[in-house]
Amino acid sequence: MTRKNTQSRPAYLQAYEVIRDRILNGEIPGGTKIVEEKLATELGFSRTPIRDSLRQLAHEGLIVNKKVVQPSEKDLIDLFEVRSLLEGASAKSAATYLAEEDLQSLSECIRMGKEGSFEEIMEANERFHEIIVQASGNALMIDTIDRMKSIIYLFRKTVVLNKRPRLIDEHEEIYEAIKARDTERAQQLMEAHLQADLDFCLRILRSSSQR
Structure with a gap:
């Protein structure tokens, strides 16, 4: 999926794209437990945009029960x-x-x-x-x-x-x-x-x- 220029984009969209791409590229493997505080620290965002991005990723099915999806x-x-x-x-x-x-x-x-x-x-x-x-x-x-x-x-x-x-x-x-x-x-x-x-x-x- 093509990355977009993140300048002037809302923080939650920037966080969403980074986390999504890490999942899709295999950097965050299936089954990994998602911890808001850890991601916020690693990516340099506050917890609110991280939380909003994780909500969107859950909506799309990439995160299920706070873990990266492992499709059966x-x-x-x-x-x-x-x-x-x-x-x-x-x-x-x-x-x-x-x-x-x-x-x-x-x-x-x-x-x-x-x-x-x-x-x-x-x-x-x-x-x-x-x-x-x-x-x-x-x-x-x-x-x-x-x-x-x-x-x-x-x-x-x-x-x-x-x-x-x-x-x-x-x-x-x-x-x-x-x-x-x-x-x-x-x-x-x-x-x-x-x-x-x-x-x-x-x-x-x-x-x-x-x-």
């Missing part, structure tokens, strides 16, 4: 079930309503996914899905996915780092279906794409738990 298999399956429902419907809408300039942006995301650095691929992957979700025009669906964004990032990182087969090929197939205005195929391909992500992440999770 059920958490993973539940997350992808929601994503499949929402993003599948969004892909169907995109095949009907997506503007030409957004189609060009999807194409650029695919190009970057094939040629970019790790960070560029991560950003292109996030942007690809974001454009399609926005096409739904449904504020509640968009907000639901937005609140899941940090958790989604963790699993996106898993599929990119571990080079899931056909990841970008599937993006290209979804793009072609949207471009062709084939609503049913766009929805089916998005659902199949997310199912492949889920299956891959579950294999990684199960492999890690057996070590």
